Amino acid sequence: MHKKKLKLPFNKGELKKLDKPEYMKNNYATWRKFRKDSNANYYILPVEMKKYLPLLKSNSLNLYLFYCLNSNNEDGTSWYSTDSLAKSLDASTRSINTWNNDLIDLGLIYRIHDGKKSATTFLLPLSNYFVKVISPDLNKYIQTANTDIDGELVSVIHLFQWRKNSEKEEYDQPYNVVLLTFEKTIHPKQTNGEIIKKKKYVLLEIEEEIKEFSISLSAQNFQEDIYWFESPLEGKLPADILVKGIALSTVYNLKDKDYRYVLDTIETLSESIIHISEDTVLRV
Structure with a gap:
């Protein structure tokens, strides 16, 4: 029977005690490699998002991150009603509507209702x-x-x-x-x-x-x-x-x-x- 070699996400080389900054960097790098190698879901946040941060209120940013983390990785779509968003973010439906309008105003999302209770939300490109x-x-x-x-x-x-x-x-x-x-x-x-x-x-x-x-x-x-x-x-x-x-x-x-x-x-x-x-x- 063929034995599959067990690979652990350790760095190659001799083990040595690291100072705290190096330990923290190594800690994150190891976790990032683990996520990549295990094909775990993640959202790529482009650096162009920085230009939007001064324009976004914290609650609107929370809603945007919610869409990012729950959208289809391939086409950026998600289906959430205002009620379900309010429940997920512990907010009122009025607040959700306000935050959605902020995101639409900045060109970060596009929403289509089509007469359905749950609107289709589309993430929009952030850069050229x-x-x-x-x-x-x-x-x-x-x-x-x-x-x-x-x-x-x-x-x-x-x-x-x-x-x-x-x-x-x-x-x-x-x-x-x-x-x-x-x-x-x-x-x-x-x-x-x-x-x-x-x-x-x-x-x-x-x-x-x-x-x-x-x-x-x-x-x-x-x-x-x-x-x-x-x-x-x-x-x-x-x-x-x-x-x-x-x-x-x-x-x-x-x-x-x-x-x-x-x-x-x-x-x-x-x-x-x-x-x-x-x-x-x-x-x-």
Whole structure:
């Protein structure tokens, strides 16, 4: 019979007596590793929550933490009536309604009643993020976007980049993707004119319209990190939606597995449409 080796969450190395600060750090690290290795449930609280703390009353924060700890880990949903929340937090239903309104006002949650006793509560993103999508049609995707949740579409950028040809080890493969920037602006009632902005970036690969598009400048001749070009998408969207074409140097990798790096890159690109010099415009 195969014997499974017993593994304990101890640190490797010689045992030694630790001073109190080191003991406390080791104590927490061991507990954290145990929770991770045992696949125990937990909620990841992003560091961006710090900017909300001065705006939240302690009781509203308690309610938010309750939602965080009791929501579905995958989609952030929970189903609690005002009565059940009041019972769980030892508060009045009137207080629960007030705290819910505080959280909604700050853009931390969204609640839908649908005529049911228990409302559906949705946790909302706390920070900027991006998602990759494949769609056959840019216009249709824009039309299906929920601006009430994601915010307004503030920019559309046709990104072009030469990708590496694995057979020839040269950067001669065209790669096209559309960067959509949605911006949600929140005006909390309990602040003195302070606003909160959250952005959702969509890297949209369109299957037909621009898949084979390329520019006249080869990867080897790039002298700048980014260039403007006239995109074939210009004029194909509603008049109030401006499309910019940006060619990106091969120094940057839009397909990198480091999502933080990709987010930093596309945030810079989204802002760049204001700052790109006219001297870097290409005609293709």
